[in-house]
Amino acid sequence: MTDQQQTSAPFGKGEWVNEAWNQALAKTLRNAKRIGSGFPHASSEGVYDLAEPEWWTAGFWPGMLWLLYQGSGEEDLKRLACECERKLDRVLDAYVRLDHDLGFMWTLTSVASYKLTGDETSRTRALKAANYLAARFNLKGGFIRAWNPWYEGDSNAGLAIIDCCMNVPLLFWASRTSGDPRYAHIAEAHMDTVVKHFVRSDGSAYHIVTFDPVTGERIGGLGGQGYAPESAWSRGTSWAIYGLTLAYHHTGKSDYLYAAQRVANFFLSRLSEDHVPAWDFRAPLELQALRDSSAGACAASGLLLLAEKVGAEDGAVYRTSAERILKSLYESYGAWEDPNEEGLVLHGTSHYPEQRNLDVPLIYGDYFFVEGLARLKNGGPFFWE
Numbered sequence: 005m006t007d008q009q010q011t012s013a014p015f016g017k018g019e020w021v022n023e024a025w026n027q028a029l030a031k032t033l034r035n036a037k038r039i040g041s042g043f044p045h046a047s048s049e050g051v052y053d054l055a056e057p058e059w060w061t062a063g064f065w066p067g068m069l070w071l072l073y074q075g076s077g078e079e080d081l082k083r084l085a086c087e088c089e090r091k092l093d094r095v096l097d098a099y100v101r102l103d104h105d106l107g108f109m110w111t112l113t114s115v116a117s118y119k120l121t122g123d124e125t126s127r128t129r130a131l132k133a134a135n136y137l138a139a140r141f142n143l144k145g146g147f148i149r150a151w152n153p154w155y156e157g158d159s160n161a162g163l164a165i166i167d168c169c170m171n172v173p174l175l176f177w178a179s180r181t182s183g184d185p186r187y188a189h190i191a192e193a194h195m196d197t198v199v200k201h202f203v204r205s206d207g208s209a210y211h212i213v214t215f216d217p218v219t220g221e222r223i224g225g226l227g228g229q230g231y232a233p234e235s236a237w238s239r240g241t242s243w244a245i246y247g248l249t250l251a252y253h254h255t256g257k258s259d260y261l262y263a264a265q266r267v268a269n270f271f272l273s274r275l276s277e278d279h280v281p282a283w284d285f286r287a288p289l290e291l292q293a294l295r296d297s298s299a300g301a302c303a304a305s306g307l308l309l310l311a312e313k314v315g316a317e318d319g320a321v322y323r324t325s326a327e328r329i330l331k332s333l334y335e336s337y338g339a340w341e342d343p344n345e346e347g348l349v350l351h352g353t354s355h356y357p358e359q360r361n362l363d364v365p366l367i368y369g370d371y372f373f374v375e376g377l378a379r380l381k382n383g384g385p386f387f388w389e
């Protein structure tokens with residue numbers, strides 16, 4: 005038996021993985037009857053809200069439909085995912101609302117569709133999105149600008165955020181499919197900035213870093229969706245684990261792998277007893293009872309990829325930890341038998357500082373939970389890769 009087999013055999017075969025997959029599939033098929041080709045974000049009182057297609061979360065529902073279609077062949081899921089992708093055309097064409105989340109949105113719709121069906125229209129859409137994303141690069145600072153002004157007079161041209169680690173895979177994909185290395189150059193430059201300016205020596209990460217947009221000089225860190233500038237927002241930590249691992253996957257640059265391991269080790273050392281993270285690892289203790297299941301799900305899928313990239317010993321730790329997180333989400337955070345709850349995974353936290361969507365299912369939590377299961381079932385291809 006090889007080392008790889010030794011590390012993976014006992015986990016991927018767990019009966020609970022198939023059970024969880026079947027429950028996720030059944031619930032999504034039920035949800036699809038109401039949600040159709042809408043864009044759910046957060047579930048409230050058991051019902052997913054439908055966000056506008058401009059919102060950064062628009063890719064997760066179609067992305068999840070693609071994942072479940074891959075594993076089941078259910079044509080309805082594919083049809084709805086394609087409908088969602090077409091609906092996003094008006095967002096891409098209108099241009100003005102687009103920010104760096106182009107990566108999340110078109111990786112899980114158009115790249116997914118192109119990978120699974122070979123549809124050239126999907127490839128063109130994803131390339132357009134990649135061009136808009138590349139155009140947000142600040143050459144002096146070596147970062148991709150996060151947002152557009154939120155209000156008249158807002159000046160945020162110098163803000164970059166850790167979440168963008170998951171947007172840059174669209175650029176790596178664009179270089180691969182087009183043969184033009186410029187997209188990957190930008191992706192690498194941004195990820196170099198993440199390693200240098202976002203990841204702290206203990207493996208925690210800033211949510212937001214501000215730069216002078218003219219000189220490119222680093223100004224400082226901001227708390228963003230975390231508790232405070234020097235705290236450790238758990239979803240940001242999971243974006244870093246997964247995004248750095250993907251950057252290593254695409255480039256083979258060991259800096260990214262070491263940084264991913266540093267962040268992963270921090271994340272795992274801070275997990276609570278049930279293996280699911282508090283929304284911020286450095287929030288005051290009385291606030292840490294509030295979990296963010298979406299951070300757990302995203303980290304788990306990233307850890308499963310990380311496990312494939314490192315030696316057998318570390319790989320076994322990451323894989324076992326990922327499985328523990330997903331199993332805990334399945335056994336203790338699901339509402340599988342509750343017909344009055346559309347969310348797959350309960351207890352996500354979207355934005356604590358603004359008190360938005362606390363302790364609710366979030367569509368990205370559902371997405372990464374299903375993606376993690378697909379990894380345990382040896383599914384794929386995965387859209388970020």
Ligand code: GLY
Nearest residue numbers: 060167229239354
């Ligand atoms: N990208 C925004 C968030 O993670 O909530």
